[in-house]
Amino acid sequence: MVEAFFTDSRYVKGSWVNWADVIFHELTGYNALMIFSNTILRKITSEGSSFTAREGTIVLGAVDFISSCFSILAIRKFKRRPMMILGHTGMTLAMISIGVLAIYEINIGVLVGMCVFICMYEMSTATLAWMYACETCSDQALGVCSTTLYTTILILTLTTEPLMDALPGDCDFFFLFASFNCVAACFLFFFLRETFGLTDNEKKELYAQK
Numbered sequence: 001m002v003e004a005f006f007t008d009s010r011y012v013k014g015s016w017v018n019w020a021d022v023i024f025h026e027l028t029g030y031n032a033l034m035i036f037s038n039t040i041l042r043k044i045t046s047e048g049s050s051f052t053a054r055e056g057t058i059v060l061g062a063v064d065f066i067s068s069c070f071s072i073l074a075i076r077k078f079k080r081r082p083m084m085i086l087g088h089t090g091m092t093l094a095m096i097s098i099g100v101l102a103i104y105e106i107n108i109g110v111l112v113g114m115c116v117f118i119c120m121y122e123m124s125t126a127t128l129a130w131m132y133a134c135e136t137c138s139d140q141a142l143g144v145c146s147t148t149l150y151t152t153i154l155i156l157t158l159t160t161e162p163l164m165d166a167l168p169g170d171c172d173f174f175f176l177f178a179s180f181n182c183v184a185a186c187f188l189f190f191f192l193r194e195t196f197g198l199t200d201n202e203k204k205e206l207y208a209q210k
Helices: 002-007 012-026 030-035 037-044 053-077 080-103 107-122 125-136 139-166 172-191 200-204
Strands: none
Touching: 002 012, 002 139, 012 125, 012 139, 012 172, 030 037, 030 053, 030 107, 030 139, 037 053, 037 107, 037 139, 053 080, 053 107, 053 125, 080 107, 080 125, 080 172, 107 125, 125 139, 125 200, 139 172
16 A cells, blocks of 8 residues: 555556545545435425425436446546546536536426536546546555545534535525536546556556656
């Protein structure tokens, strides 16, 4: 582990890039949105809404499944770097849109925004974060990245609902995750390198200092 993150010049930069990427992967807001979708929708849907919180949750699950199926086709045809950057950019805009629409109580717009967010997530980091880490990390670094990812999930699971209650407005939750996605897009733009079309050896040494 020390070699992968500190001493072996072939893997140091790639290990840290992937470590940060898996954190951003969880800070998209996807897990918080899916785990607490019923709670979130119940908070922001007003009386007389065209759908219930439960119906909205079912729609989100269906969109998640369909978009994940299409992501398998996308990763075979498109490069990793633009998919990741555009994915986080799209999720930033989707979260901002959801927050604004929630403020104006346009409930169907909120649900559509959530569906767009899920599609952007599934077509980018949902599929590619793990794949990219496997392509460019050493075994030790991949283990650390996996542990970091599940630790982040645990922290988010424990803090999301209290965070929603603590924020001044019901819509601030969406703006918070929009900011995380914006930072992620900028980070990936400057540090992520392309692996599409490279051999396995070239991928593993992609971040090697020359």
